[in-house]
Amino acid sequence: MKNDFGDIPFSPQMLQSLLREMGDGAIAIDALGHIIWINNNYHKMLGIPKGIDPRGRDIEELIPESRLKEVVRTGNSILIDIMNFDDQQFVVSRFPLKDSAGVVAGAIGFVLFDKVGPLAPLMKKFEILGKRLSLAEQKLAQARQAKYSVASIINRSPKIDKVKEQTRAVAQHDSPVLLRGETGTGKELFAHAIHNASARRSGPFVALNVAAIPEALLEAEFFGVAPGAYTGASDRQPEGKLALARHGTLFLDEVGDMPLALQAKLLRVLEEKEFEPVGSNIIQPVDVRIVAATSLDLESMVKKGTFRRDFYYRLNVLKIDIPPLRQRIEDVPVLCDYFLEEFAQRASEPLRLMADSGVQHLMRYDWPGNVRELRNAIERACVLSKAQVLGADAFEEILPADDVSSPSKAPYQEPGMDAADNLPLQIAQLERRAIGDALRICAGHKGKAAKRLGISRSQLYDKLKLYDLS
Known part of the structure; x- marks a missing residue:
């Protein structure tokens, strides 16, 4: 009609x-x-x-x-x-x-x-909802800020001082960073510090543990999903981590567990600064810095073909190696103090103290779980022990007995000297014990022990002679 x-x-x-x-x-x-x-x-x-x-x-x-x-x-x-x-x-x-x-x-x-x-009644409700949404967005933005700076890193070891200097240096550039270190060494802590020392500090810091997400969901987690990309996909799909980290830093923990196919797609992001959401043909520009971390031997994985060579070289532009706790055992006392204070504040309990025997017991341990394991040991001791001052007995049942050196392997001390008042002597004692532990772990193989200690073979021979070790 x-x-x-x-x-x-x-x-x-x-x-x-x-x-x-x-x-x-x-x-x-x-x-x-x-x-x-x-x-x-x-x-x-x-x-x-x-x-x-x-x-x-x-x-x-x-x-x-x-x-x-x-x-x-x-x-x-x-x-x-x-x-x-x-x-x-x-x-x-x-x-x-x-x-x-x-x-x-x-x-x-x-x-x-x-x-x-x-x-008016409906508008009032919208106003309240708007305020709640704004508050939620503010909290979400705060949650995506880096929590730690270089000053947050607790240490006494010169090795960590060197890593801090490297952290400040790489933060001034926008190239990808690869953090290498055993599990529990604090790689994410250094990633936070890099972001906070960089020009991107006002942008978001988004962390993604590659190993914690099923392989089938990783691509959507990285790139997001276009509306209607697959059956059940709504019109309001959450943004991918690349979009959330726009103008900021994307931290990829355990990057060695990333599937090969996803490595190829992320390589394009690093080289072309663009990506496509899953199910979309629209290319989106991306302005994000990648900081990756791994506890795996990526060089060996490249040789075996389980990690892409081109992706490895693109990630490994700026590299920082974080030493394990056993190679910076002098950090144990200051870390103990920090964790004791943290636990006391969280549990609203009086501050515990460490006895010398407790510190010596912890410093004779090999710490395969590094700083994370030390933190857990301190927390368990605070929970299980009623003592206000934690001695060696507070940790005997917590740490595996086979991994704690016997009293006969106590720190070296020359006769007539008081180690408590002599800082160089304390450092020498720690160094002697670290060398002895490395030789024991490596079954006397000096080349492997030197590599484990992070020194050259000639330096090891000099120290063996200095400390009268065989």
Whole structure:
């Protein structure tokens, strides 16, 4: 049936009935955004003089804040909205108009209220929800900030001082960083420190443990999913980690566990600075710095073909090796003090102290789990022991007896000297014990022991002679 709406298939009687139910004002446009119909009430509400017919004009010429063109473009209704017109505010609804083939041929808008007063209760609820959303977004943004700086790293060892210097140096560049170290050495702590010392410190810090996510979900976790990419995918898919880390740092922990196929895709991100969400053909630019960490031997994995050579070289631009705790055993006392204070604050208990016997017991242990294991040992001792001062007995049942050196392997001390008042002597004692432990672990093989200690073979021979070790 032909009518004022051209080929749009509905009768005038149906429209009039709808208008009576929906509100006082109504206006309709065609697919080009031209006004094709307006009722008398809306004609008056807009202040259009009598005798002037607005049909044929662009809707936005008459109503600059109209969103009817958006409805035509998207085909989606806008059920409720507040529209400003001069000094008035209208509460409006907008709907697409489709022809018999289902193609959007125009749009129609209704004025539900010519004042926002009737919506005051609803507006109040929206205001409260808006504040809650804003607060949640602020908390989420804070959660994505790096928590630690270089100053947060507790140490006494010169080896960690050197790593701190490297951390400050690499933070001034934007190249990828590869953190190498055994599990529990604090690689994520150094990743936080790199971010906080860089020009990206005001951006987000997003961490992703590659080993903790099923392989089938890793790609979506990295790149995000386009709406409708697969059955069940909603129109509001969460963004991938690359998008969340925009203008900031993406920390990839346990990168050695990344599947080969995903390595190839992430290589493109590193080289081309762009990516495509899963199920999308739209390329998105990405501005993010990659900091990766691993406890695996990536060089051996490259030789075996289980880690891509090109991806390894692209990640390994700036490398930082974090020494294990057994190679910086002098850090044990200061770390103990820090963990005791942390536990006391968290548990709201009095601060515990370490006896000399307790410190010596911990310093004779090999610490295969490194700083993380030390932290757990301190916490367990605080929970299980009622003593205010923790001695060796507080840790005897916590640490495996086979991994703690016997008293006969106590720190070396020359006769007549008091180690407690002589810092160089204390360092020498620690060094002698570390060398003895390395030789014991390596079954007397001096080359392996030197590599384990992080020194050359000639340096090891010099120290063996100095400390009268065989």
